[in-house]
Amino acid sequence: MEGLISGEVILFYVFAAAALVAAVGVISMRNPMYSAICLLACFVAVAVLFLLRHAEFLGVVQLFVYGGGIMVLFLFVIMLVNFSQLKEVDLYVGHSRAAALLVLVMASFFVALLVGVDLGPAFTEPLAFLSVEGEVMGNSQAVAWSLYRDYLLPFEIASIFLLVAMIGAVVLGREH
Amino acid sequence: MTEITTNHYMVVSFLLFSIGILGVMTRRNLIVVLMSIELILNAVNINLISFSYQHSDLTGQIFAIFTICVAAGEAAVGLGILLALYRLRHSTEIDRAVELEG
Numbered sequence: 001m002e003g004l005i006s007g008e009v010i011l012f013y014v015f016a017a018a019a020l021v022a023a024v025g026v027i028s029m030r031n032p033m034y035s036a037i038c039l040l041a042c043f044v045a046v047a048v049l050f051l052l053r054h055a056e057f058l059g060v061v062q063l064f065v066y067g068g069g070i071m072v073l074f075l076f077v078i079m080l081v082n083f084s085q086l087k088e089v090d091l092y093v094g095h096s097r098a099a100a101l102l103v104l105v106m107a108s109f110f111v112a113l114l115v116g117v118d119l120g121p122a123f124t125e126p127l128a129f130l131s132v133e134g135e136v137m138g139n140s141q142a143v144a145w146s147l148y149r150d151y152l153l154p155f156e157i158a159s160i161f162l163l164v165a166m167i168g169a170v171v172l173g174r175e176h
Numbered sequence: 177m178t179e180i181t182t183n184h185y186m187v188v189s190f191l192l193f194s195i196g197i198l199g200v201m202t203r204r205n206l207i208v209v210l211m212s213i214e215l216i217l218n219a220v221n222i223n224l225i226s227f228s229y230q231h232s233d234l235t236g237q238i239f240a241i242f243t244i245c246v247a248a249g250e251a252a253v254g255l256g257i258l259l260a261l262y263r264l265r266h267s268t269e270i271d272r273a274v275e276l277e278g
Contacts, residue, residue: 027211035207058244093204093271129233129234143234147238
């Protein structure tokens with residue numbers, strides 16, 4: 001049991017650090033293609049963080065939707081857009097130092113605040129994200145049960161939203 | 177330090193959120209701005225899932241699914257707008273897009 005706990009701790013620190021380093025890479029790379037690769041690394045690391053919090057279904061969805069779908073979308077657009085003039089342009093807008101200072105102050109304030117919060121121990125029994133009506137099942141079954149029973153209307157609205165987004169993207173992207 | 181609590185996840189989530197905000201505020205390339213928005217939405221998902229674990233409540237995970245859904249729609253429409261802008265201005269710099277008339 002002790003070994004399991006320390007394994008989780010190591011995994012958390014490794015992948016949290018990987019996610020943050022990759023995120024810094026996203027906003028600091030000159031070539032958008034490298035930014036996209038860093039974004040992919042960040043998505044994978046965040047998916048591992050999801051797995052560590054027993055969101056197995058969402059971890060895999062994260063890999064499929066972000067790592068597969070959204071990533072391919074970004075890569076296609078980067079390839080469609082010509083970046084030959086990249087070298088001579090500024091990477092950041094004029095007020096970037098002020099913005100960095102502002103974000104640094106905000107981040108240090110809120111991190112100091114968050115470290116001090118005591119939420120108490122996490123609930124252990126019953127694990128709602130692993131069980132359906134008290135019966136222990138997998139996370140996917142629990143998510144499906146909740147999604148199709150309690151959240152059916154939002155689920156259908158989300159499908160209509162995706163249809164609207166798809167039509168909007170096609171209309172915006174077509175040649176005039 | 178021997179046990180990972182929700183506070184750890186909140187700190188990681190907030191740092192990821194801050195990096196995303198910094199990218200949105202400072203980068204001139206619209207593609208990277210859209211990527212930073214994805215970082216912000218990911219940070220929100222980490223928070224939702226860690227609180228789902230904290231309270232042993234599935235609602236956070238369900239809400240994260242809808243967040244991913246909105247992120248996918250946002251990426252599609254955002255990149256569509258970017259392509260339209262690129263055809264018009266032959267650039268993806270955001271300060272080329274300050275005047276909005278066609």
